[in-house]
Amino acid sequence: MFTSDGEARDCCARYVQKLGKLQAGELGRRQTSAEHALRNMGITFNVYGHADGREKVWPFDVLPRIIDGNEWTHVEAGLKQRIRALNLFLDDIYNEQDILHDKVIPEELLASAGTLRPQMRGFSPAKRVWCHISGVDLVRDADGTIYVLEDNLRCPSGVSYVLENREVMKRTFPQVFEGIAVRPVEEYSEQLLKTLLQCAPPGTIAPTAVVLTPGSYNSAYYEHTFLAQQMGIQLVQGSDLVVENGYVHMRTTQGLQRVDVIYRRIDDDFLDPKCFRKDSCLGVPGLIDVYRAGRVTLANAPGTGVADDKAIYAYVPEIIKYYLDEDAILQNVPTYVCSDDKHRQHVLANLDKLVVKPTNESGGYGILMGPQSTREEQAKYVDLINANPRNYIAQPMLNLSTVPTLVDERLQPRHVDLRPFVLCGEDIYVMPGGLTRVALTEGSMIVNSSQGGGSKDTWVMENKSDPQAQPAPQTISSEPSAPQVQSQSQS
Amino acid sequence: MLSRVANSVYWMSRMVERAENVARFIDVNYNLTLGDSSPFVNQWEPLVFTTGDYDLFKKNYDTASRENVLKFLAFDRDNPNSIMSCVMLARENARTIRETITSPMWEHVNRFYLMLRNAVNDSSILYDPVSFCAEVRNASHTLVGTTYTTMSHGEAWHFLRMGRLLERADKISRIADVQYYLLLPKAEDVGTSLDVVRWSALLRSNSALEMYRRVYGAIEPNNVAQFLILDRHFPRSIRFCLIGAQHSLMEITGSRPGTFRLRSEQLIGRLSSEFDYMSIEEIIDQGMHEFIDDFQTRVNNVGNAIHEDFFTVPMRVE
Numbered sequence: 083m084f085t086s087d088g089e090a091r092d093c094c095a096r097y098v099q100k101l102g103k104l105q106a107g108e109l110g111r112r113q114t115s116a117e118h119a120l121r122n123m124g125i126t127f128n129v130y131g132h133a134d135g136r137e138k139v140w141p142f143d144v145l146p147r148i149i150d151g152n153e154w155t156h157v158e159a160g161l162k163q164r165i166r167a168l169n170l171f172l173d174d175i176y177n178e179q180d181i182l183h184d185k186v187i188p189e190e191l192l193a194s195a196g197t198l199r200p201q202m203r204g205f206s207p208a209k210r211v212w213c214h215i216s217g218v219d220l221v222r223d224a225d226g227t228i229y230v231l232e233d234n235l236r237c238p239s240g241v242s243y244v245l246e247n248r249e250v251m252k253r254t255f256p257q258v259f260e261g262i263a264v265r266p267v268e269e270y271s272e273q274l275l276k277t278l279l280q281c282a283p284p285g286t287i288a289p290t291a292v293v294l295t296p297g298s299y300n301s302a303y304y305e306h307t308f309l310a311q312q313m314g315i316q317l318v319q320g321s322d323l324v325v326e327n328g329y330v331h332m333r334t335t336q337g338l339q340r341v342d343v344i345y346r347r348i349d350d351d352f353l354d355p356k357c358f359r360k361d362s363c364l365g366v367p368g369l370i371d372v373y374r375a376g377r378v379t380l381a382n383a384p385g386t387g388v389a390d391d392k393a394i395y396a397y398v399p400e401i402i403k404y405y406l407d408e409d410a411i412l413q414n415v416p417t418y419v420c421s422d423d424k425h426r427q428h429v430l431a432n433l434d435k436l437v438v439k440p441t442n443e444s445g446g447y448g449i450l451m452g453p454q455s456t457r458e459e460q461a462k463y464v465d466l467i468n469a470n471p472r473n474y475i476a477q478p479m480l481n482l483s484t485v486p487t488l489v490d491e492r493l494q495p496r497h498v499d500l501r502p503f504v505l506c507g508e509d510i511y512v513m514p515g516g517l518t519r520v521a522l523t524e525g526s527m528i529v530n531s532s533q534g535g536g537s538k539d540t541w542v543m544e545n546k547s548d549p550q551a552q553p554a555p556q557t558i559s560s561e562p563s564a565p566q567v568q569s570q571s572q573s
Numbered sequence: 574m575l576s577r578v579a580n581s582v583y584w585m586s587r588m589v590e591r592a593e594n595v596a597r598f599i600d601v602n603y604n605l606t607l608g609d610s611s612p613f614v615n616q617w618e619p620l621v622f623t624t625g626d627y628d629l630f631k632k633n634y635d636t637a638s639r640e641n642v643l644k645f646l647a648f649d650r651d652n653p654n655s656i657m658s659c660v661m662l663a664r665e666n667a668r669t670i671r672e673t674i675t676s677p678m679w680e681h682v683n684r685f686y687l688m689l690r691n692a693v694n695d696s697s698i699l700y701d702p703v704s705f706c707a708e709v710r711n712a713s714h715t716l717v718g719t720t721y722t723t724m725s726h727g728e729a730w731h732f733l734r735m736g737r738l739l740e741r742a743d744k745i746s747r748i749a750d751v752q753y754y755l756l757l758p759k760a761e762d763v764g765t766s767l768d769v770v771r772w773s774a775l776l777r778s779n780s781a782l783e784m785y786r787r788v789y790g791a792i793e794p795n796n797v798a799q800f801l802i803l804d805r806h807f808p809r810s811i812r813f814c815l816i817g818a819q820h821s822l823m824e825i826t827g828s829r830p831g832t833f834r835l836r837s838e839q840l841i842g843r844l845s846s847e848f849d850y851m852s853i854e855e856i857i858d859q860g861m862h863e864f865i866d867d868f869q870t871r872v873n874n875v876g877n878a879i880h881e882d883f884f885t886v887p888m889r890v891e
Contacts, residue, residue: 123676124668124683298669307671317672322575335579335728335825335883 083148083486093150093543096262110491113144116254125246127531128301140243141536144255147485147498147518151265151545157220157228157502158512160412163402165216165504168233168389170405172212176202176385186404187397191421194472195394196442197236197387199350201357205374207383208281209508214381215274215345216504217241217516220412222483229415229480231499232395235386237347240517241503242305243537245270245312251539263544265514270503271312274345277507278313281379282342289342292316292332294323296348296364301532306347320348325368330378343379350384358384392441392475393419416478420471429476430467433460436476438467453479482527485538487520497521499529500540515540574728578673580884581666582729583736585674588663589682590737592656593713594744595646596706598623601748601778603702605771606639617642623747624654640699647702648693656709657693660686675723678716685712731821735879738821742814743872748779749801750865772797779809798861799853811868815845818875825883837878844871 083094090098101109117139126137149157174181175192182189192198217238219231248267252259275291282289295306297319310317322332323341331338346353352362357370372378388394396417399410418425418436429436438450450463467474484495502516518538519529529535574582602620618637621630626645629652634641649655653662660682667674667682688708692698698705717737724730772792776782781800784807789796804810819841823830826838833839856864 121687122680122684124679293672298665303668304671307668310672311676315672316575316578317670318575319577322577333576335574335576 091148091150094148097146097148097258100258100262107491109144109488112255113488116142116144116250119250119253120246123246123250124304125243125250126304128299128303138531140246141522141531141534142247142250143487143520143522143536143538144251145486145488145493146251146258146539146541147500147520148541148543149515151543154265154514154542155545156411158514160230160410161218161502161504161512162510163406163408163411164218164230164233164398165213165506165510167402167405168216168235168398169210169212169506171401172383172386172389173206173210174405175388176205181401181404184404186400187394191393191419191472192388194421195388195391197350197385197391199385199388201370202383202385208283208376208379211281211506212383213386213389214277214281214383214506216382216506217501218504220500220502220516221480224481224483226483227413229413230398231415231480232392233390233398234501235382235390236349237382238501238503239302239305239347240501241270241513242308244503244513244515244517244540246308247537247539262541265542265544267513267515270505270513271309273505273511273513274309275313275315277505277511278343278345278379278381280507281381283376283379286342290315290340291343291345292318292341294318294320294344294346294348296320296352300347302347309345320364320366323366323369325366325372328372328375328377330366330369330372341378343381345381350387353380353384387442392417392439393421393472396475415480418476420467420474420476425476426467426471429474430464432476433463435479437479438463438474438476440473441475442473451479452476482521485518485520487522487536487538489522489524494524496524497527497529498538514542574673574732576884578670579729579732580880581670582673582732583879583884585663585666585670585682586733586736587740588659588666589685589713589716590740591654591744592659592663592685593710594741594748595624595654595656595659596709597744597778598748599643599646599702600706601774603706604774604778620646623750625747626652626654643699643702647698647705648689657689660689673729675719677719677723681712681716681719685716688712728825731824732883735818735821735825738814738818739872739876741809742811742818743869745779745801745809745811745814746865746868746872748775749798750862776800781807781809795853795857798856802856803848803851803853812845812848815841815848819845822879835878835882837875837882840871840875840878844875 083098084090120142121139125140127140128137171181175198181187182192213235215238217234217240219234220228221231222228244267278291279289282291291313292315293306293310293313295303295317297303300306307317316332318332318341323344324331324333324338326338330341330344332341348364351359352364354365354367354369355362356367358365369378369380370384373380373384395414396419399414402408402410418429420426420429429438432452433450434452434455436452438452440448450459452460463474482497482499485498486493487496488494489496498518498520500516500518503513505511505513518540519531520536520538521527521529522534522536531537598620602617606616617639620642621627621637624646630637630642630645633649633651634645645652646655648657650658650661652658664682664686667679671679692705692708695705720730720733724733769792772794773782776785776792776797779801785792785797785800788800788804800807800810802811805812805816807813822838822841826835828834828838831842833842
C-alpha cells in the first residue's frame with residue numbers, strides 16, 4: 083500500500099486519504115461490526131477434530147488488499163496462459179501423450195504420479211475441458227516478483243469467501259467504495275453456471291447442473307451451499323443420485339430427474355465405488371460408466387490432479403512452451419525434484435535452507451520449513467526423501483510480501499498470499515482479485531484459516547487508462563510493477 | 574425437489590414452530606401462577622405432561638420447581654423438545670439446505686440460535702420468563718414472515734407450510750387439553766373474576782384473546798374451545814391449520830379437491846372434512862380429553878404417511 087519512503091502508492095492514494103479522514107477508533111468499530119455481520123450471516127467454516135464439530139466464524143480483516151489495475155492485467159494474462167496450457171497437457175496425457183514421446187517430461191515422473199487416473203486413458207471430456215474451475219495460489223516475494231506457488235486443479239475452495247468478504251465490506255464500510263473504481267467480483271456465480279452448462283454433454287437440451295457435496299460435515303460445506311444457491315441449482319449428496327438407464331438421476335419428491343452436469347466437490351477417489359475406492363459411501367455407483375459414455379459432465383474432470391502434482395509443477399514453464407510456443411508470463415518458484423539425482427543431492431545438502439513438500443498432498447500437509455526446523459526434523463526428512471524420492475520436491479523459502487492489517491486497533495504489517503479463481507469453458511474467465519489470506523501472527527507465513535489465518539477483501543482497481551495507449555506512469559515503489567503485457571484475446 | 578431436502582425443509586419448519594409453542598406453554602403457565610393467593614402457585618408439573626416428556630424430566634430433576642421446569646423446557650439439551658434443542662435442530666436442518674431456503678431465512682434461523690445461546694447464561698429468565706418467551710415468539714414470527722415474503726410459493730414453500738401447520742395443530746390441541754383439564758370451572762369459581770383471568774390467560778398464550786372477543790365477546794368455556802378447535806378463520810385454531818396443511822399437500826401433489834392418490838392425502842382429507850362438519854357440543858359430549866387424544870394419534874398418522882409418501886419413497890424412473 084505504501085512505498086518504502088512512506089508515500090501511498092498511486093493505486094491506493096484515494097483510499098489512504100479516506101482512511102486519514104476517519105475518527106479515532108472508527109476502524110475498530112467497523113471491524114467489530116463486520117465480525118457481527120459475519121456471525122449473523124452464519125459465514126463459517128468447520129474445523130476438523132473439534133469435539134462438537136464447532137463452526138468457526140470466518141476471520142476477516144476490514145482493511146482491503148489493493149492491487150494495481152495494470153499489474154492485474156499482467157497476472158490475468160499469465161493465469162489464462164497457464165490454465166490453457168495445463169488443460170491441453172491433461173488432454174494429451176490421457177490420450178496421445180505427445181509430450182512424453184517428445185521427451186519434454188520424463189515418462190516415469192508421470193507414471194509415478196499418485197494422482198494419475200489410468201481409468202481415464204483414451205477419454206476426452208466435452209469440449210476437451212478438464213479443469214473447469216482452478217484456484218491458482220500466488221505469492222509476491224521480497225523482490226516484488228509474483229510467483230505461482232501451486233495450481234489447484236481438483237476442487238479448489240475459497241471463492242465463496244471472496245464474494246462474502248466483498249458483501250460484508252459493502253455492508254459495514256460502504257463509504258470506502260465511494261469514488262473508488264474497484265472491479266466487481268459479483269459476476270463469478272453467473273460465469274460459473276455458464277461454464278458448467280457450456281460443457282454439458284453435446285446435444286443436451288436445457289441441461290440440468292447440480293453441485294455434489296460430501297455433506298454438511300465437510301469443512302467447505304458452507305461454500306457448497308453458497309455456490310448452489312447463487313447459481314440456483316440443486317445441492318446434492320451422493321445418496322441423492324442414482325444411475326438408471328445409462329444416465330444419472332436425482333431422487334426428487336416427484337420421482338427421478340435427469341442430471342447432465344455435476345460440479346463435484348468430492349475427490350476423485352470417492353466419486354464412484356465401482357471405479358475408484360470401494361469403501362466410499364459419498365459417491366454414486368456407476369457414475370464413471372455414465373461419464374465415460376459421455377452422458378454426464380463432471381467438473382472438474384477426474385484425473386486433473388496429475389497436473390497439479392508438485393513435481394509436474396516444476397515442468398509447467400516447459401508445458402506452456404510446448405503447447406503454446408510462448409514463454410511463461412508468471413514465474414514458477416525454482417523447484418528441486420527429488421527424483422532427479424542431482425536435485426536430490428542439492429536438497430539433502432541444504433535442508434536447513436529449503437522448504438520440502440510432498441508432491442501429491444494439498445492443504446499444507448507434511449511440509450518441512452527448513453530454516454525454522456530442528457536437526458531432528460531435518461534428519462527425519464533425509465530418511466523420508468531417500469525412502470521415496472518421487473514423493474518430495476523442495477523450494478527456496480520465499481519471503482511473502484506484507485500488507486497493513488488491523489491488529490489490536492493498530493495497523494501492522496502481515497504476510498499475505500492470493501488465490502485467484504479461473505473458469506475454463508468455451509473461453510477463460512479470471513475473477514478480478516481472489517482470496518487474500520493473511521497470517522495474523524506477527525512474522526508468521528502461515529495463512530491457513532484452520533491455523534488462525536484471516537482474510538481480506540481484495541480490490542483490483544480499474545485501469546485509469548488503456549495500457550496499450552499509454553504506458554503506466556512510472557512510480558518509485560518497493561513493489562516494482564511488472565512489465566506490461568497485452569492481454570490475449572480469447573476466441 | 575430432492576426428497577432429502579423436502580424432509581429437511583419440513584422438519585426445519587416443524588422444529589421452529591415447536592419451539593414457539595413451548596414458549597407459549599411457559600407463558601400461559603407463568604401467567605396462571607401470578608398472584609400468591611392463586612391455587613396455581615407452583616403448578617409447574619402439568620406443563621411437563623403437556624409436552625409428553627414427563628419421564629425424562631423425572632429422570633433428571635428431583636422436584637418440579639419453576640426453575641427446574643423452565644430449565645428443562647427452555648435450555649436442556651438432553652430434552653429433545655426443549656426450545657434450545659428444537660432451534661438447534663432447525664438450524665442444523667437449515668444449514669444442510671442453505672441453498673434451498675433464502676439467505677434472509679437462513680440469517681433469521683441463525684440469529685434465533687445465537688439469541689438462545691446468549692440466553693442460556695441469563696439466569697433472570699428462570700424467574701421472569703415473560704420477555705424471553707416473547708423473544709422466542711418474535712423470532713419464530715420473523716422467520717415465518719421472512720419465508721412468506723422472500724421464498725417462492727412453490728413446492729419447498731408448501732412443505733415448509735405443511736410442516737408448520739401440522740405441528741401447530743398438534744400443539745394447540747395440547748394447550749387446550751391441559752388448560753381445559755385445569756380450568757374446567759369448579760362450581761364455586763364460575764363467574765368469578767379469577768375464572769375470567771384464567772381463561773383470558775389461556776387465550777392470550779395462544780395470541781387469541783382479541784380475536785376471540787371480536788367473535789364471541791364474553792368469555793365462555795365452550796366458546797373458547799370452539800374458537801381454538803373449530804374456528805375457520807383464526808390462524809391458531811386446529812381447523813384452520815388442517816385446512817392449510819391439506820391445501821399445501823394438494824399443491825405439492827397436484828391432486829384435485831375431493832380426490833386422493835397418496836395415503837397422506839387420504840388421511841388429512843378425511844380428518845379435515847370431519848372438522849368441517851363437527852360441532853363443539855359433540856366434542857364436549859365425547860369428552861374433551863378423549864377427543865384430543867384421538868386427534869393427536871391421527872395427526873401423527875398423517876405425519877407418518879407424509880414420510881412414507883415423500884421422504885423415503887422407493888424410486889423408479891417414471
